[in-house]
Amino acid sequence: MDAFFSAAWDVMSSDSTYLNTALFAAFLAFAASGEWVAERAGTLNISVEGMLLAGAFTSAVGFDITGSIAIGMASGLVGGLVIAGIQAEMSHRLAADQFVVGLTLNILVFGLAGFLDNEIQPETKLAHRFDIPLLSDLPLIGQALFGQRWPFYILYVLLPFTWWLVFRTRWGLELRAAGENPQSADVSGINVNRRRRQSIYYAGFTAGLGGGFLILAQIGQFEDSHVGGRGFIAIAAVIFGGWTLRGTIAGCVLFAFALASRLSIQGLGYDVNSELLQSAPFVVTILGMAIFAHRVRPPASLAQPFVRGLK
Amino acid sequence: MTGEEFVSAGAGEALASPAPAVRLSGITKRFGSVVACDEVDLALERGRIHGILGENGAGKSTLMKILIGLVLPDAGSISIDGVHQQIHDPLVAADLGIGMVHQHFSLVEPLTVWENVTLGEVGRLDPESVRNRVGEIAEQYGLVIDPDARVGDLTAGLRQRVEIIKCLRRDPSIVIFDEPTSVLTPEESVQLFDSLRNVVAAEGRTVVLVSHKLDEVLHATDDIAIMRQGSVVDRQSAAETDAPSLARAMVGREVSLRSERAALGLLDDELAAARMNQATMNRADPILRVRNVSASGAGGVTLLNDLSLDLAPGEIVGIAGVEGNGQRHLSDLLSSLLPLAEGSVEMNGQTIPTGRSGAMARAGIAVIPEDRHDSGIVLEMTVAENLVLFDQSRVARHRMLDRGELDNFAREVIKKFSIACTGPDAPMWALSGGNQQRVVLARELAKRPQVLVAAQPTRGLDVGAIEYMGERLEEAAGDGVGVLLISSELEEILDLSHRILVMHSGRVAGEMGRADVDIERLGLLMGGAVA
Numbered sequence: 001m002d003a004f005f006s007a008a009w010d011v012m013s014s015d016s017t018y019l020n021t022a023l024f025a026a027f028l029a030f031a032a033s034g035e036w037v038a039e040r041a042g043t044l045n046i047s048v049e050g051m052l053l054a055g056a057f058t059s060a061v062g063f064d065i066t067g068s069i070a071i072g073m074a075s076g077l078v079g080g081l082v083i084a085g086i087q088a089e090m091s092h093r094l095a096a097d098q099f100v101v102g103l104t105l106n107i108l109v110f111g112l113a114g115f116l117d118n119e120i121q122p123e124t125k126l127a128h129r130f131d132i133p134l135l136s137d138l139p140l141i142g143q144a145l146f147g148q149r150w151p152f153y154i155l156y157v158l159l160p161f162t163w164w165l166v167f168r169t170r171w172g173l174e175l176r177a178a179g180e181n182p183q184s185a186d187v188s189g190i191n192v193n194r195r196r197r198q199s200i201y202y203a204g205f206t207a208g209l210g211g212g213f214l215i216l217a218q219i220g221q222f223e224d225s226h227v228g229g230r231g232f233i234a235i236a237a238v239i240f241g242g243w244t245l246r247g248t249i250a251g252c253v254l255f256a257f258a259l260a261s262r263l264s265i266q267g268l269g270y271d272v273n274s275e276l277l278q279s280a281p282f283v284v285t286i287l288g289m290a291i292f293a294h295r296v297r298p299p300a301s302l303a304q305p306f307v308r309g310l311k
Numbered sequence: 312m313t314g315e316e317f318v319s320a321g322a323g324e325a326l327a328s329p330a331p332a333v334r335l336s337g338i339t340k341r342f343g344s345v346v347a348c349d350e351v352d353l354a355l356e357r358g359r360i361h362g363i364l365g366e367n368g369a370g371k372s373t374l375m376k377i378l379i380g381l382v383l384p385d386a387g388s389i390s391i392d393g394v395h396q397q398i399h400d401p402l403v404a405a406d407l408g409i410g411m412v413h414q415h416f417s418l419v420e421p422l423t424v425w426e427n428v429t430l431g432e433v434g435r436l437d438p439e440s441v442r443n444r445v446g447e448i449a450e451q452y453g454l455v456i457d458p459d460a461r462v463g464d465l466t467a468g469l470r471q472r473v474e475i476i477k478c479l480r481r482d483p484s485i486v487i488f489d490e491p492t493s494v495l496t497p498e499e500s501v502q503l504f505d506s507l508r509n510v511v512a513a514e515g516r517t518v519v520l521v522s523h524k525l526d527e528v529l530h531a532t533d534d535i536a537i538m539r540q541g542s543v544v545d546r547q548s549a550a551e552t553d554a555p556s557l558a559r560a561m562v563g564r565e566v567s568l569r570s571e572r573a574a575l576g577l578l579d580d581e582l583a584a585a586r587m588n589q590a591t592m593n594r595a596d597p598i599l600r601v602r603n604v605s606a607s608g609a610g611g612v613t614l615l616n617d618l619s620l621d622l623a624p625g626e627i628v629g630i631a632g633v634e635g636n637g638q639r640h641l642s643d644l645l646s647s648l649l650p651l652a653e654g655s656v657e658m659n660g661q662t663i664p665t666g667r668s669g670a671m672a673r674a675g676i677a678v679i680p681e682d683r684h685d686s687g688i689v690l691e692m693t694v695a696e697n698l699v700l701f702d703q704s705r706v707a708r709h710r711m712l713d714r715g716e717l718d719n720f721a722r723e724v725i726k727k728f729s730i731a732c733t734g735p736d737a738p739m740w741a742l743s744g745g746n747q748q749r750v751v752l753a754r755e756l757a758k759r760p761q762v763l764v765a766a767q768p769t770r771g772l773d774v775g776a777i778e779y780m781g782e783r784l785e786e787a788a789g790d791g792v793g794v795l796l797i798s799s800e801l802e803e804i805l806d807l808s809h810r811i812l813v814m815h816s817g818r819v820a821g822e823m824g825r826a827d828v829d830i831e832r833l834g835l836l837m838g839g840a841v842a
Contacts (some may be wrong), residue, residue, distance in 0.1 A: 170429075170436040177419045178431055185415035187381065188431030188477075189402040300421070 010268050017257075017264040018144035023218050025256035026152050029249055030210025033162045034203035036248045039238055040166060041199035042179035042192075042263035044303040050072035050109035050230025051204050053224065054079030055211020057113045057122075064122035069216050072124070073151055074121035076212025077205060083109060084204020085263040088197035095305055106231075126220040127151055149217040154209060156184045163207070163245050175199050181301035182306040194308045207231070229282075236285045242296030251288065258284035319574070330393025332357045332485055332517040333378065333409075338387035340373055342741065347373040349541035352389070355485070358515040360507065362532030362549065364522060364561055366745070366773030370541040371521045375487050379411045380404040391485075405431070405755050410483030412474045412491060420463035427462055428477045451513075452506045468499040475503075479510070486510060487519040492527055493773060504531040523773050525554045525561070537561050558774060597621035598793050599676070599762045604654030604665075605817075606640065614640040614649070616817035622762060622793040627784065627807030630797040633837050637817035638797045639681060643767040645795070646678045646686075647671040658761070677760035679751050681767045681797075687751045688739050695721035695735035698754050705757075728753045729779075745776030763787055766797045781807055801833070813837055 011017050031048050036046040055076040062075020083105055091098035094144055130153070132146035166172035175195045177185040182192040215222055233255050240254070241247025258281040315721050327651050333355040340348040348370045355361050365371045375384040377390065380398040389396050396401035398404050404411075418427050426777055429441045442458040449455050454472045462473060471491065478486060488507070504527075511518050517651040522528050528535055529549055537545040537560040545560040599622040606615045615637050645650040650666025657663065658674040671678075680686040685835065688697050695717050701705050706717040728749045732742050739747060748768065755763060765784060769777040784807055788794045798804050804811055811828065813820045813836035821836040823829065 168436065170432075170434070173422070173426055173430065173436060177422065180421050181419040184417045184419050185430065187401060187413060189400070189405055190431055 001012055006187040007265065007268075007270050010270075011261050011264045013140075014264050014268065015140060015143060016267060017260050018140050020114035020260035020263050021253065021257045022141075022144035022152075023256075024259045025249075025253045026155055027210055027214055027218060028230060028234050028237055028256055029159065030213055031207050031231055032237045032248050032252050033159055033245065034206030035234050036238045036243065036245055037162060037166060037175070037206075038196075038199045038203040039243060039302060040179045040299055041175040041196045042182065042299055042301045042304065042306070043091065043098055044235070045087065045200055045203050046099060046232070046235065047083055047105040048203060048207050048234055049227060049229070050106040051080045051083045052211050052214070052231050053070055053109050053113050053206035053227045054083045055208035056214050056227065057116065057211070057222055057224075058208075059212035060122040060124045060215045061120060062258055063124045063216060064120070069151070072216050073154075073209065073212040076210075076215075077208035079211055080204040080206075080208020081201060082204075084207075085203075091305070092193040092196045092200070095307065098303065098305070101249055104276065110141070110224060113222075117222055117224055117250040120220075122222055124215055124221055126218075127216050133289045151209075151213045151217040154213070154256075158206065158209070159245070159249065162202075165202075171195075171198075176299075178306070179301055182304075184300050186306070186308060190305075190309075196306070233281070233285055236289060239296075239298070240285075240288050241290055242292070247296075254288060255281055255285055320330075330390070331355055332392060334390045334393075335374070335378070336388050336390075338374065338377055338384050338389070340370075340377060340382060340384050345393075346541045346748060348377065348384070348680055351538075351541070352429050353536055353543055355517050355519060356534070357484075358511060358516050359533040360511055360518040360520060360531060361536040362520050362522065362528035363538060364528045364535055364557060365538035366523055366561060366775060368744075369523075369538040369561075369773075371523075371538050372489055374538070375411065375489055375519070375521055378404070379409060379487065405481055405483075408482075408484035409487070410478040410481055410485070411487040412471070412478050412487065413489055418462045418470055418477075420461075422462060423458070424456055424460050424462060424465075424473050424476075425458040427473055428458075428480055430477075432481075444480055452479070452509050453502070454506060471499075471503070475506070477558070483516065485517045485519070487521065489521045490523070491520070492522070492524065500527070507531060510758055520660055523561075525557050529557065561774065597623045598659060599795075600657040600660075601644075601655065602655045604644065604656065605652050606644070606649055607652060608640075613817050615644065615651075617654070618814075618818050619654075620812055620819060622719065622795055623787050624761070624791045624793050626810065627788045627794040627796055627808050629804035629811045630795065630814055631799075631801055631804045631811055631818075631833065631837060632814035633799070636814045638799075638814055639764070640817070641796055641814070642678060642681060643763055645671050645676050645762075645764045646680065670776060672758070675758075675761035676764060676766040677755035677758050677762070679748075679755055679766060679768050681770070683744075683747055683751055688747055690740040691738065693736045693738055694725065694732050694742070694750060697739050697750050698724055698757070700754065702758060724753045724757070745772045745779075748776065748780065750774060752780070756783075760792060762793045762795065764795045764797065767799065768796070769798070769800065769803060777803075 029229065031052055035045055035048045056079070058079035059072045059076030061155070063069065063072030087098070087101055087105060090096045090101045099157070127148065127149040130150045136142045136146040138146070166176065174190045175198070177190060178192045178195040185192050214226060219226055234252070237251030237255060238248050240251035241249070262277045262280050265277060266274065331354040335351055335353045336464050338348050338351040339346070351370070351374055363371050363374070373382060375383045378398065380401045383399060389398055391409070396408070419430065422430070425438060425441045425445055427443055429436065445456065445458040454476055456469060456472050456476065462470060465473070491503055507518060507520070510516055520528065520532050521653050529552070532549050535547045535549055535552065535557065536543050537547070537557065539561065547560070548556065601618060601620045604618050608614045618637070618641070620628070630641065632638055640649055644651070644665060647666060647668055647670050654837060655662050656665060658676065661674070663674045664670050678774070684690065689700065698721050699717060703712060706713055706720050708716070720733050724730070725732065725735065729745050730742070730749045730753070739750070742750070768780050772780065781803070784794050784796065796804060796807055805828065809825050810822065811833070812822050813833065817834065823832070823834070
């Protein structure tokens with residue numbers, strides 16, 4: 001038991017744990033913030049996984065062509081938005097089942113990205129680090145929160161902006177209504193499926209940025225296995241957070257911490273079965289869901305397609 | 312077709328006056344094989360309150376949904392202020408100044424009052440100005456409400472208030488109320504009709520009141536159009552008509568005094584007492600005994616509190632009380648849905664395990680559930696399938712459904728219970744509320760139960776269907792079935808019951824026989840006063 005606590009202490013007091021937690025959490029938060037918007041509007045958007053991977057690939061290609069990190073990030077949007085477009089139009093215009101569409105897209109993107117990666121083999125590098133004066137000198141969390149590569153700081157704008165969009169604009173009000181009670185929203189004169197499509201595009205937008213972040217601020221090289229199910233962890237974070245943005249971010253941080261501890265434990269030289277460690281973040285996710293998920297209330301019409309007409 | 316003679320009457324009127332606020336011509340709408348609106352012609356004048364009266368399924372709601380752009384008509388045209396219009400969307404209707412206060416609310420519960428009020432408007436979201444406007448309207452029409460309250464926390468009456476404010480905020484010239492009092496208390500209804508008058512008197516709007524309650528239409532409106540089976544069959548002036556003649560026009564035949572009174576919502580002490588005196592029960596041994604039952608729900612809320620009752624064969628026991636005092640849980644208990652903390656339920660002296668699925672039904676208790684859509688029927692399945700939903704034995708061979716047998720059985724029941732539908736294969740959703748309820752009744756009686764629990768059996772039904780249900784319950788009692796009638800309609804209880812129990816706070820607050828009903832005591836018991 002002592003060994004466990006000393007290991008835990010080592011992990012907790014290691015700068016690299018915090019740095020990695022912040023990195024992993026940032027990637028999850030890019031994905032989860034848009035996913036949260038989509039779910040508030042009533043879509044359980046499982047193609048976020050595919051959006052992340054597509055965004056990562058297009059941003060790698062964008063950087064390879066131009067050599068510019070900024071353009072690389074912007075090209076990430078292309079991948080995210082293309083997948084969002086297919087998901088949105090298929091599930092909320094053609095009324096195809098959102099899960100079938102999402103699953104298909106995830107498989108499609110995975111195959112396509114692997115194939116194109118072999119064909120194109122985009123060369124990428126990481127954006128430069130940018131220390132925010134004073135704040136980055138804080139102990140433990142200073143470097144983690146304020147000493148990152150610059151795409152990281154997009155989150156500091158994106159998250160408040162997302163909150164503002166959903167709770168302070170008419171668009172946000174209407175998409176919340178569409179997610180809670182589409183019949184009422186429709187009767188009130190709101191185009192429910194258009195709001196739902198738009199919210200999926202927003203998810204594509206943030207996931208596209210997330211893909212760019214992964215390549216240009218976290219890993220530095222495209223690999224089709226790098227997203228590796230973290231789109232689903234982002235979905236879990238939204239559920240864990242009880243469909244609030246604050247809770248969603250907390251979920252991202254918790255799950256990211258589990259991912260980061262794994263690296264730290266190995267980095268610090270502890271001998272723990274690595275397959276077991278690999279599964280740790282997912283175990284934490286499941287535990288987190290088991291403990292918290294039943295206490296929260298999802299949007300009343302989450303994952304229910306809306307068709308106009310008499311009930 | 313009865314509608315046709317009315318076409319000419321409507322056309323004649325149009326010549327006499329300038330363009331009405333709304334003119335509907337030849338509006339027809341079919342849902343599958345059901346004709347909801349059959350060439351309806353109707354003119355609505357400015358500055359008046361128009362009543363549209365009809366039984367459930369007469370086509371009133373569909374007609375209004377067409378006017379508001381929620382349903383597209385198959386044929387016919389609409390003119391607003393004499394100008395022909397295509398209303399294919401609620402937004403178009405809103406632009407034309409048509410607003411509707413919906414029967415089933417169009418509110419989003421997790422949102423606040425002001426958020427709901429502004430929902431569907433355009434332009435920048437300005438919470439402060441919306442809140443102010445809510446306050447102004449509230450003051451102007453006496454509809455006081457807290458703009459920051461969550462709609463999900465409000466009572467039905469207050470929700471409707473939000474709905475009305477939402478509608479009036481757009482300053483509509485035509486306001487439609489669809490069954491506005493179905494969720495209101497009598498006091499709330501009176502308040503509603505007061506503000507309705509204000510809306511018309513102050514601004515010369517056109518108000519349409521859709522209802523199946525005779526007294527409501529009679530007292531709150533100026534002109535009354537009566538619909539039956541998708542057509543407007545008659546028009547009467549509220550000042551010159553009376554309830555019986557409206558009732559005749561609505562059902563197309565004389566209705567019995569009982570259901571007419573039920574429709575009117577009137578209570579006639581003398582008559583009720585007379586009816587109760589005529590039958591004095593010689594009480595047989597009880598078949599159902601509920602002994603000191605208590606149950607609590609989530610968070611330790613007391614649902615039933617030391618409740619006891621007996622029911623004898625052939626007896627109709629009415630459970631009266633203000634809704635929400637445990638009546639629903641009593642019916643849940645007898646549907647095997649509620650496990651008990653204390654007490655027991657006995658049938659013929661045998662204790663029945665509570666909360667075990669199907670145990671009550673096997674012991675001979677049939678239930679007409681309170682919410683038929685929720686737990687009585689499956690809307691997407693056919694009439695025949697719904698009839699054998701819980702017991703397929705009579706239509707099955709070697710545990711396989713025999714389609715031919717099912718068909719015969721269903722035809723027989725449809726005929727016996729006069730269920731209006733296109734046949735055994737008609738989908739349940741295509742039936743009107745009254746006919747859906749007949750399917751439930753037929754199915755429950757087919758079990759040959761010893762006890763029949765009827766929970767709010769006439770809710771949302773029209774005069775004819777209410778009358779029918781009452782007759783069937785009395786007939787069942789005549790056949791020796793013990794009937795437990797749970798109803799929030801006091802008139803229904805007084806009309807049918809041999810004995811009346813009043814529920815309050817999850818227990819039986821008092822009991823009285825048919826012969827010695829004291830209305831005042833009844834009221835006190837219902838209100839929770841010791842009497």
